Amino acid sequence: MLTITAPSWTATSEEGASNKEIFTFFKVKKAAPASDIARHIGQAVAAMVMHPRLFRAAQLELGGMPQTLSSTSMFTPSGFSPHLQPPKESDQGGLIFQDGNLTSASLDALIQHLVPTTEYYPEKAYIFTFLLSSRLFIEPHDLLSRLCHMCIEQQNLNDPVLDKAKVRKFGPKILQLLTEWAETFPYDFREEKMVAHVKGMIHRIASCDEAYWKTMNQLLQNLNQKLASLNQGEESIVKVNASVSDKLVAYKSKPPPIQRDILTICNDPYTLAQQLTHVELEQLSHIGPEEFVQAFVHDDPLDSTRPCFSEQKKTTNLEAYVKWFNRLCYLVATEICMPAKKKQRAQVIEFFIDVARECFNIGNFNSLMAIISGMNMSPVSRLKKTWTKVKTAKFFILEHQMDPTGNFYNYRTALRGAAHRSLTAHSNREKIVIPFFSLLIKDIYFLNEGCANRLPNGHVNFEKFLELAKQVGEFMTWKQVECPFEQDRSILHYLHTAPIFTEDGLYLASYESESPENQVEKDRWKSLRSTILGKT
Numbered sequence: 001m002l003t004i005t006a007p008s009w010t011a012t013s014e015e016g017a018s019n020k021e022i023f024t025f026f027k028v029k030k031a032a033p034a035s036d037i038a039r040h041i042g043q044a045v046a047a048m049v050m051h052p053r054l055f056r057a058a059q060l061e062l063g064g065m066p067q068t069l070s071s072t073s074m075f076t077p078s079g080f081s082p083h084l085q086p087p088k089e090s091d092q093g094g095l096i097f098q099d100g101n102l103t104s105a106s107l108d109a110l111i112q113h114l115v116p117t118t119e120y121y122p123e124k125a126y127i128f129t130f131l132l133s134s135r136l137f138i139e140p141h142d143l144l145s146r147l148c149h150m151c152i153e154q155q156n157l158n159d160p161v162l163d164k165a166k167v168r169k170f171g172p173k174i175l176q177l178l179t180e181w182a183e184t185f186p187y188d189f190r191e192e193k194m195v196a197h198v199k200g201m202i203h204r205i206a207s208c209d210e211a212y213w214k215t216m217n218q219l220l221q222n223l224n225q226k227l228a229s230l231n232q233g234e235e236s237i238v239k240v241n242a243s244v245s246d247k248l249v250a251y252k253s254k255p256p257p258i259q260r261d262i263l264t265i266c267n268d269p270y271t272l273a274q275q276l277t278h279v280e281l282e283q284l285s286h287i288g289p290e291e292f293v294q295a296f297v298h299d300d301p302l303d304s305t306r307p308c309f310s311e312q313k314k315t316t317n318l319e320a321y322v323k324w325f326n327r328l329c330y331l332v333a334t335e336i337c338m339p340a341k342k343k344q345r346a347q348v349i350e351f352f353i354d355v356a357r358e359c360f361n362i363g364n365f366n367s368l369m370a371i372i373s374g375m376n377m378s379p380v381s382r383l384k385k386t387w388t389k390v391k392t393a394k395f396f397i398l399e400h401q402m403d404p405t406g407n408f409y410n411y412r413t414a415l416r417g418a419a420h421r422s423l424t425a426h427s428n429r430e431k432i433v434i435p436f437f438s439l440l441i442k443d444i445y446f447l448n449e450g451c452a453n454r455l456p457n458g459h460v461n462f463e464k465f466l467e468l469a470k471q472v473g474e475f476m477t478w479k480q481v482e483c484p485f486e487q488d489r490s491i492l493h494y495l496h497t498a499p500i501f502t503e504d505g506l507y508l509a510s511y512e513s514e515s516p517e518n519q520v521e522k523d524r525w526k527s528l529r530s531t532i533l534g535k536t
Contacts, residue, residue: 096459101466102126104459107137115150116173118166127180128473132289133465136453140185141193148201157204167208174201175215182223184476186230187288187314189223230286262335262348265494269351273358274485275492276328276367280434283324284479286317289472295441296448321437325370330500332374336383337501337509345513346389349375353395360401363418363432365411369402379503379510382521386514408439419474428484435475444471508532 094109095102105113114122114130134143152158155170178198182189189195202216266272295315332352339345352371359368374380375395381387403410418433425431451464501509511525529535 103463104455107460116177118169121173129465129469132469140188141191144197148197162208164208167205171205171212179219185290186226266491269354270358272355275488277362277364278483280366281483283321289476291315291318292444292472328370329374332371333377333380333506334501336380337506342386345386349390356398364434365436366434369436379506383514428482431481433478
């Protein structure tokens with residue numbers, strides 16, 4: 001049974017100055033509103049991804065753990081099987097099995113277990129799990145180099161005259177492995193070394209069957225198309241982020257409005273929920289499974305000369321998705337604080353409550369949590385006169401669904417329901433499952449921190465990586481769903497580019513709408529008017 005120790009939401013420590021900011025993200029009480037928890041998780045995830053070493057330095061109190069299944073009941077996307085039993089012909093040297101499951105092994109033995117032969121091909125579950133986790137110990141191009149070398153040695157591919165019958169049994173298997181690798185981890189093949197290893201391997205066996213060249217060319221053509229699409233998506237995200245960075249608005253005088261408001265762009269909650277789902281699935285489509293591992297790379301203790309990745313962490317898409325969540329939070333808060341009249345602000349709040357409900361029905365939990373978080377930001381929640389005009393019953397129901405109590409028990413139950421619906425779905429509409437992403441990252445982070453990558457005997461802790469593969473594999477299945485809703489480009493453009501208030505701008509707009517209630521608020525209002533508006 002895999003056991004995990006993980007930080008809880010409440011922590012005590014004498015943190016140093018270098019990690020103080022990161023550490024404070026986790027000083028969140030369990031009784032705090034779901035939206036507060038969500039924002040803190042979002043901030044913490046950004047810190048985890050960008051500063052994993054500082055984050056690990058925080059001395060967090062051990063406690064509430066992510067609710068995860070044991071590795072023996074792992075989710076198996078696309079037919080992946082968790083029962084990684086070796087073939088009868090396979091030598092089990094260095095591989096440790098328990099109850100039919102591979103639990104640990106030396107790195108060399110795990111690499112050998114990946115190598116296909118004329119009689120053996122590794123199971124899909126093993127391929128995905130090992131290719132995902134191996135990058136903690138060896139870079140992908142080094143792994144492929146070693147795999148090709150083992151194949152050459154075992155199949156005698158250096159001989160002047162090849163055994164064609166033997167190669168024809170082996171050839172389809174190595175091509176299948178390379179194809180699965182390229183389809184599941186296409187970003188690995190951005191390196192020319194990877195493509196060179198593929199070509200070198202096929203060159204050795206092509207003389208036995210010309211069809212191998214055709215298969216390889218098709219593999220590389222599909223890979224180039226996928227990488228081109230992914231690169232285009234990354235470039236568009238960069239352009240959007242660059243344009244948005246220029247539109248962070250501190251605050252401008254109320255009349256006229258600083259921008260068109262959301263209700264002039266879209267006044268139908270279901271339509272906006274559909275467009276938000278478009279944004280979510282588009283962002284998710286660019287995230288490779290390896291980013292979940294690369295976000296929290298440690299130095300390999302058995303190789304003190306270099307980290308597992310000599311290059312900079314490749315987590316651009318993961319970071320962009322976390323930024324999208326934060327942007328949506330601030331966009332919601334901006335739309336609420338912007339109107340000058342109380343009635344209009346209440347109307348915007350009720351609109352977003354309906355949008356959040358539609359997101360829940362669709363299975364878009366990430367947008368749901370972002371909207372709830374935006375409505376519960378302090379500049380919005382303090383608008384008491386505005387909230388008296390709002391029918392809040394539906395909002396409280398949604399907050400209950402995202403209640404952090406019991407480590408988000410209600411949300412996890414709803415997520416399991418959506419996942420079950422997805423498995424039995426007859427249409428893409430029913431297949432949609434978009435998890436609260438920052439919580440998924442938090443679960444993966446705690447799994448990574450709570451279990452050692454290597455056991456005391458130096459073996460790779462493969463049981464840990466089975467659990468990691470379960471969580472990431474589930475996400476991979478969800479992100480491949482094509483959005484069934486028609487795009488509305490005007491709404492999508494607004495969601496990506498509409499100016500949003502900074503935190504100070506939100507507070508100032510809030511105070512201008514409803515006067516400060518105490519001396520602390522009055523002092524802050526006066527300060528903001530002076531610094532932002534130049535008024536005294």
